[in-house]
Amino acid sequence: MSVLNAVPATASVTARNGSATWRLIKAESKLSIRDKVGPLWGVGCPLIVLIILGVVPALREPVEAAGGLTYFDLYVPVLILFNLAILAMTALPTTLAGYRENGVLRRLQTTPIGPARVLTAQLVANFAIALVATILFLAVAGLGFGVDLPRHPVGFVLSWLLASAALLSIGLLITALAPGRGPATAIGTVLFFPMMFFAGLWVPIAQMPEVLQTISHYTPLGAGMQAFQETYLGHFPSAAPLLTLAAYAIGCTIVAVRWFRWE
Amino acid sequence: MPAVIEVRNLHKRYADKVAVEDVSLTVQEGEIFGILGPNGAGKTTSVECIAGLRTPDRGEIEVLGLDPRRDRAELTRGLGVQLQAGQLPEQLRVAEALELYSSFYPDPADWRELLEGLGLAEKAKTAYGKLSGGQKQRLSIALALVGSPRVAILDELTTGLDPQARRDTWELIENVRSRGVTIVLVTHFMEEAERLCDRLALIDGGRVVAVDTPAGLTERARIEQRIRFRPSRPLADHLLTSLPEVSGVTRRGETVIVTGNDNALNAVTTVLARNQIVAERLRIEQASLEEAFVQLTGSRLGSH
Ligand SMILES: Nc1ncnc2c1ncn2[C@@H]1O[C@H](COP(=O)(O)OP(=O)(O)OP(=O)(O)O)[C@@H](O)[C@H]1O
Ligand SMILES: [Mg+2]
Numbered sequence: 001m002s003v004l005n006a007v008p009a010t011a012s013v014t015a016r017n018g019s020a021t022w023r024l025i026k027a028e029s030k031l032s033i034r035d036k037v038g039p040l041w042g043v044g045c046p047l048i049v050l051i052i053l054g055v056v057p058a059l060r061e062p063v064e065a066a067g068g069l070t071y072f073d074l075y076v077p078v079l080i081l082f083n084l085a086i087l088a089m090t091a092l093p094t095t096l097a098g099y100r101e102n103g104v105l106r107r108l109q110t111t112p113i114g115p116a117r118v119l120t121a122q123l124v125a126n127f128a129i130a131l132v133a134t135i136l137f138l139a140v141a142g143l144g145f146g147v148d149l150p151r152h153p154v155g156f157v158l159s160w161l162l163a164s165a166a167l168l169s170i171g172l173l174i175t176a177l178a179p180g181r182g183p184a185t186a187i188g189t190v191l192f193f194p195m196m197f198f199a200g201l202w203v204p205i206a207q208m209p210e211v212l213q214t215i216s217h218y219t220p221l222g223a224g225m226q227a228f229q230e231t232y233l234g235h236f237p238s239a240a241p242l243l244t245l246a247a248y249a250i251g252c253t254i255v256a257v258r259w260f261r262w263e
Numbered sequence: 264m265p266a267v268i269e270v271r272n273l274h275k276r277y278a279d280k281v282a283v284e285d286v287s288l289t290v291q292e293g294e295i296f297g298i299l300g301p302n303g304a305g306k307t308t309s310v311e312c313i314a315g316l317r318t319p320d321r322g323e324i325e326v327l328g329l330d331p332r333r334d335r336a337e338l339t340r341g342l343g344v345q346l347q348a349g350q351l352p353e354q355l356r357v358a359e360a361l362e363l364y365s366s367f368y369p370d371p372a373d374w375r376e377l378l379e380g381l382g383l384a385e386k387a388k389t390a391y392g393k394l395s396g397g398q399k400q401r402l403s404i405a406l407a408l409v410g411s412p413r414v415a416i417l418d419e420l421t422t423g424l425d426p427q428a429r430r431d432t433w434e435l436i437e438n439v440r441s442r443g444v445t446i447v448l449v450t451h452f453m454e455e456a457e458r459l460c461d462r463l464a465l466i467d468g469g470r471v472v473a474v475d476t477p478a479g480l481t482e483r484a485r486i487e488q489r490i491r492f493r494p495s496r497p498l499a500d501h502l503l504t505s506l507p508e509v510s511g512v513t514r515r516g517e518t519v520i521v522t523g524n525d526n527a528l529n530a531v532t533t534v535l536a537r538n539q540i541v542a543e544r545l546r547i548e549q550a551s552l553e554e555a556f557v558q559l560t561g562s563r564l565g566s567h
Contacts, residue, residue, distance in 0.1 A: 020366045027363050028357065034354040095352075100352040110314055110344040111410070112336060113367040 042086035077228035088167035090188035097184035151234035159227035162245035169252035273322035284469030295461035343412030370411035412456030492542035
């Protein structure tokens with residue numbers, strides 16, 4: 001009898017934990033949306049930029065040394081990276097460092113759920129918002145302005161997953177190292193601009209001086225851009241950018257886990 | 264009754280400061296156990312060690328038969344905690360918080376009932392960041408109870424609540440206790456301690472000064488009774504000072520103030536009757552828990 005009872009009991013504990021995690025993810029997604037940083041700067045801002053750039057005829061000229069892609073074609077993946085970078089490097093660390101500063105993580109420590117799961121929930125929430133945003137950007141660029149989808153979709157999805165993993169783990173690293181919410185936001189913002197530069201936000205990578213191009217390939221957003229560009233041209237991305245992204249993802253996660261403080 | 268919380272020789276120091284020097288206490292099942300002490304006495308540090316949020320430097324703690332650090336996961340299911348400084352995300356709404364937290368527990372309480380009981384019903388849709396201090400406090404109490412814990416630790420139960428909310432909270436706590444929940448509460452309010460607590464531990468400078476019932480503590484402090492009255496006819500001091508029960512006589516205008524032990528009142532009224540003096544406006548001032556506290560710890564509680 002006791003053996004028979006044990007099975008449903010264990011099953012219900014698992015189900016409960018599952019539902020608690022799911023509720024936590026839903027709650028964190030709602031909070032991320034209410035917080036406005038992600039939706040406004042991460043989604044709204046690049047979307048408006050995309051639409052504005054889409055109506056500038058000069059940007060429909062092909063970029064030299066970019067395999068026939070136009071300036072506007074290149075802006076689509078740049079803005080996808082813009083979205084990922086805002087969510088992962090400013091929204092995520094600001095929220096999590098705030099949770100630590102305000103004792104939210106400590107409060108969760110006294111519940112059966114524990115604070116680690118709220119980290120997971122935040123990661124999932126930001127990941128989901130990024131996914132929706134990427135689909136939205138691709139749709140607007142495609143339906144509104146006739147930009148073709150990446151010609152190697154599998155390669156694109158893989159690059160996108162690696163780029164989000166790399167950026168989210170950088171976000172976790174910022175959270176781990178920043179002493180508080182204010183510094184976390186500051187570090188994220190200060191890193192954002194040079195990283196976006198190397199993704200080609202202001203000057204396409206192909207037109208950068210040799211040295212900057214080389215540096216760009218070793219930055220997370222530069223590597224992400226390189227991989228995206230190759231998939232737009234119909235190739236599976238080359239090993240170098242994929243390995244660079246994977247290295248960032250693994251390295252930053254290890255350091256973040258090692259140094260993470262709950263209070 | 265079995266012990267639910269057992270603390271032996273707890274010692275905890277922060278970098279440069281010993282917060283808890285040596286605390287031992289036992290909390291029995293079903294009782295409301297109060298922890299009283301001046302600011303910085305080590306109350307929060309002690310209860311945070313009991314809740315498993317801090318690792319003691321020395322000493323043993325057992326809660327529900329579990330080690331708060333080693334058996335964290337299991338303990339959290341039976342232990343509800345209200346932290347002195349515990350917070351929620353600013354944008355999370357009251358009902359959302361309660362619903363979310365209740366999903367963390369195997370057998371949660373009805374969170375809507377708690378919402379009612381703590382007078383938060385009309386704030387259900389308000390974001391945590393927009394609540395007043397007292398409302399945040401009430402939500403924090405609700406969250407400590409939402410998992411139907413067997414033991415609840417409440418740090419500064421009613422600090423920041425208005426008198427009505429305080430009384431309502433006391434009623435709620437009495438209700439919770441009547442369901443057999445053991446409650447440890449840290450408090451600064453003597454009235455609260457006297458009304459709610461079965462036993463109290465007085466903590467001062469990181470040590471337990473005394474553990475007793477509220478009445479026992481008052482008695483232990485041996486505070487003298489003070490009797491004030493206006494004699495109907497002039498009264499010579501020596502009639503009173505000669506009584507062994509009386510330790511002092513002072514006068515303020517026409518009022519005579521006699522201090523003495525528990526039997527002083529009897530002795531004084533007997534003497535007055537024998538001299539056909541009526542004691543007008545007779546008042547007896549009982550020793551309060553607050554005075555006992557001051558005497559036993561040699562300090563004064565903050566007025567908050
Ligand atoms: N995180 C900490 N780091 C260093 N010292 C601390 C820390 N927390 C508390 N202390 C010190 O330890 C001592 C005991 O603090 P504790 O918070 O336990 O007191 P308390 O009895 O709860 O006081 P109160 O009535 O003000 O809440 C205090 O002197 C305090 O300054
Ligand atoms: Mg305290």
